[in-house]
Amino acid sequence: MTRVWRYELRHSPALLALPLLILLHAALAWRRLKPGTDVYLDATSAVVAGVLLSGPLVAGVAAWVASRESRRGISYLRVASPRSNLAQPVMELSVIVAVATMAYVVVAAVVLGKIAFFATWGRPAWLWLIVGWLALQMYVVAGYVAGRFVPRPWVPPTVMLCCYLAAAWNLAQYGHWWYFLSGATVEDVSVFRHLNNKLLAGQAVWYLGISGVALSLAAIILGSAKRLALSTLALAVAVSASGATLVSGQQNRLQTSLTTFRYTCSGTMPQVCVHPAFSKGLPALAVAFTQLHQKVAGTPAEVARVEQLDTDPRMHPRPGAGRFALENLAAGYTQAALGDFLNVYRIGPIACLGQDSQAIKSGAAELASLVRMWLLGQGTQSGALRNPSQQAAWTWFATVDEASRRLWLKQHYDKVTNCALTTADFGSRP
Amino acid sequence: MSGVVEAENVSQRYGRRLVINELSLTVPEGITVLLGPNGAGKTTLLEMIATLRMPANGSLSVLGLNVIRRADLLQIRRRTGFLPQFFGFPAGFTTLEFLEYCGWLKKVPSGDLATAATRAAELVHLTSVADRPLRSLSGGMRRRVGIAQALVHEPDLVILDEPAVGLDPQQRMQFRATVRDLASQRSFLISTHLVEDVEHLAAQVIVLAEGRVAFHGTPNELTVLGRADAPGDSPLERGYSTVLEKMGAGG
Numbered sequence: 001m002t003r004v005w006r007y008e009l010r011h012s013p014a015l016l017a018l019p020l021l022i023l024l025h026a027a028l029a030w031r032r033l034k035p036g037t038d039v040y041l042d043a044t045s046a047v048v049a050g051v052l053l054s055g056p057l058v059a060g061v062a063a064w065v066a067s068r069e070s071r072r073g074i075s076y077l078r079v080a081s082p083r084s085n086l087a088q089p090v091m092e093l094s095v096i097v098a099v100a101t102m103a104y105v106v107v108a109a110v111v112l113g114k115i116a117f118f119a120t121w122g123r124p125a126w127l128w129l130i131v132g133w134l135a136l137q138m139y140v141v142a143g144y145v146a147g148r149f150v151p152r153p154w155v156p157p158t159v160m161l162c163c164y165l166a167a168a169w170n171l172a173q174y175g176h177w178w179y180f181l182s183g184a185t186v187e188d189v190s191v192f193r194h195l196n197n198k199l200l201a202g203q204a205v206w207y208l209g210i211s212g213v214a215l216s217l218a219a220i221i222l223g224s225a226k227r228l229a230l231s232t233l234a235l236a237v238a239v240s241a242s243g244a245t246l247v248s249g250q251q252n253r254l255q256t257s258l259t260t261f262r263y264t265c266s267g268t269m270p271q272v273c274v275h276p277a278f279s280k281g282l283p284a285l286a287v288a289f290t291q292l293h294q295k296v297a298g299t300p301a302e303v304a305r306v307e308q309l310d311t312d313p314r315m316h317p318r319p320g321a322g323r324f325a326l327e328n329l330a331a332g333y334t335q336a337a338l339g340d341f342l343n344v345y346r347i348g349p350i351a352c353l354g355q356d357s358q359a360i361k362s363g364a365a366e367l368a369s370l371v372r373m374w375l376l377g378q379g380t381q382s383g384a385l386r387n388p389s390q391q392a393a394w395t396w397f398a399t400v401d402e403a404s405r406r407l408w409l410k411q412h413y414d415k416v417t418n419c420a421l422t423t424a425d426f427g428s429r430p
Numbered sequence: 431m432s433g434v435v436e437a438e439n440v441s442q443r444y445g446r447r448l449v450i451n452e453l454s455l456t457v458p459e460g461i462t463v464l465l466g467p468n469g470a471g472k473t474t475l476l477e478m479i480a481t482l483r484m485p486a487n488g489s490l491s492v493l494g495l496n497v498i499r500r501a502d503l504l505q506i507r508r509r510t511g512f513l514p515q516f517f518g519f520p521a522g523f524t525t526l527e528f529l530e531y532c533g534w535l536k537k538v539p540s541g542d543l544a545t546a547a548t549r550a551a552e553l554v555h556l557t558s559v560a561d562r563p564l565r566s567l568s569g570g571m572r573r574r575v576g577i578a579q580a581l582v583h584e585p586d587l588v589i590l591d592e593p594a595v596g597l598d599p600q601q602r603m604q605f606r607a608t609v610r611d612l613a614s615q616r617s618f619l620i621s622t623h624l625v626e627d628v629e630h631l632a633a634q635v636i637v638l639a640e641g642r643v644a645f646h647g648t649p650n651e652l653t654v655l656g657r658a659d660a661p662g663d664s665p666l667e668r669g670y671s672t673v674l675e676k677m678g679a680g681g
Contacts, residue, residue: 002540002542003540003543006533007523011520067435072518072519073516073517076512078535079537081507082504082505082536083537430629
């Protein structure tokens with residue numbers, strides 16, 4: 001078997017497709033990696049997401065391999081064999097499974113290997129990785145069985161196209177429970193929460209069940225041990241149904257309870273605390289929050305400590321601390337963190353959301369926006385203001401010294417955060 | 431006398447068309463050639479003997495084993511080799527790889543696969559191209575690979591459906607010489623259109639027409655039947671034509 005398996009591997013179209021499989025999978029996985037952070041959870045999510053591209057391709061390849069027997073006119077070899085009718089298809093299929101596994105393992109090793117060098121927290125989510133692998137194998141089995149069912153040259157490209165279309169359609173189904181039954185799911189994950197292992201187990205059971213259904217159907221078509229194949233089909237249908245039930249019961253929650261971790265904190269004022277996975281960004285964040293702290297001193301936004309939290313508003317920092325959300329350490333992440341911190345205090349045009357038209361007409365949002373720019377350290381240019389009176393007001397703000405601006409903010413904090421700023425609040429008039 | 435193949439009232443249909451019509455015959459050991467016009471049912475009969483399809487009616491035994499019984503069926507498959515009329519092959523495989531693959535399918539023990547494949551290649555004089563991909567071989571060589579795959583597991587009965595199709599005269603002569611060499615060890619059942627194959631190969635000849643046996647005997651017996659005015663360039667061809675005319679299938 002080993003020798004013949006090697007021959008099958010050497011001449012399998014699947015082996016030819018291996019570089020492309022790896023390339024497509026790696027391309028999407030790499031693109032999904034969050035910049036600047038080295039988090040196992042993100043990397044796992046990226047590897048699993050890569051199946052979105054490699055899965056349909058490998059399904060097409062499997063369909064091509066399966067229809068080879070008909071194209072070559074070699075069914076007599078299998079049919080006249082004293083071996084089981086399934087022996088040769090199982091060998092063909094095992095080669096494709098092996099090739100798909102190789103591609104998956106290579107991408108996972110490269111992506112997780114990169115993380116392993118720099119990771120400051122966490123570990124690979126093995127169950128999720130296995131689920132991704134099972135999803136890939138589901139594509140293999142589905143493609144192979146389609147190729148056996150209809151061994152025509154147009155079937156492999158059709159299988160591939162249908163799988164890509166189905167995957168694209170499924171992405172639009174995010175929020176529905178059946179989203180997780182597709183072989184290709186793309187997820188943004190939070191380091192603050194545990195993965196929902198029940199959902200993942202449900203997915204694994206579903207993929208296994210569906211693969212079992214497809215294989216049983218193939219065994220029935222090939223006419224080998226039909227009674228056994230029918231029993232297996234019934235079992236596989238039951239397994240699939242169990243998987244779907246398990247998934248549907250999880251209410252789309254890929255992540256559940258909060259993780260326990262110790263913040264990595266700066267020794268600055270305010271004390272900036274980040275998730276250990278983000279500790280690489282702490283020095284720059286500490287500098288940024290220190291500068292902001294000096295500007296908001298004496299206002300309610302002056303805090304002694306800020307904590308990085310999930311975007312979920314139901315999560316709260318410790319009493320007296322401020323909060324900010326940060327999903328990655330891409331360029332401009334300090335601005336993103338400060339911006340989110342200011343949003344919590346409604347500093348900026350966010351204060352005018354839902355306000356009446358009078359407030360909007362008075363230009364409060366534009367003026368608040370410029371105040372926010374100053375707080376973020378983005379300068380005091382007034383290019384956005386078209387109204388001459390607003391420009392004059394802002395010119396005054398830009399020309400006064402930093403101490404005067406801070407004093408002004410202390411005096412006008414309520415107006416800034418309530419969308420009530422007018423040009424009259426600035427020291428100069430046209 | 432029991433033969434390598436015994437059929438009794440065997441029928442086979444394709445849809446409404448009766449292809450094999452209550453056929454009964456006994457194929458003895460040695461080389462037997464199956465002659466008949468297109469559509470006579472030769473390929474269907476050979477495929478039933480090779481167990482690629484089951485008879486719709488009647489009983490069929492091969493090498494003393496009943497094709498209907500599961501255990502017997504697997505034994506028959508182990509002990510017969512088959513070359514179909516349209517010989518398909520995986521083009522990228524080398525000759526030896528393909529023969530090993532066929533040996534594996536025929537349950538040759540894995541430790542013996544390489545030896546069995548080499549021996550089969552030697553039998554059909556393909557050693558020089560053993561490591562060449564099948565796609566690079568000439569039509570005649572591919573045909574010999576087809577025969578080799580039917581021999582790789584050392585079967586007791588080799589079934590060849592139109593093995594000389596596409597071969598030039600020299601290749602046909604080589605093919606016949608090869609079969610004669612191999613026939614000392616095993617039986618051959620060969621279907622052909624070519625009456626000259628019968629002259630040079632067969633100990634027995636069966637003429638099939640409209641799914642029935644029109645003649646079964648030696649080549650000499652077939653020759654004797656030939657009318658002087660029957661179509662044909664040789665006495666054997668005239669015998670063949672006469673038999674078909676009697677069956678009303680001469681067209």
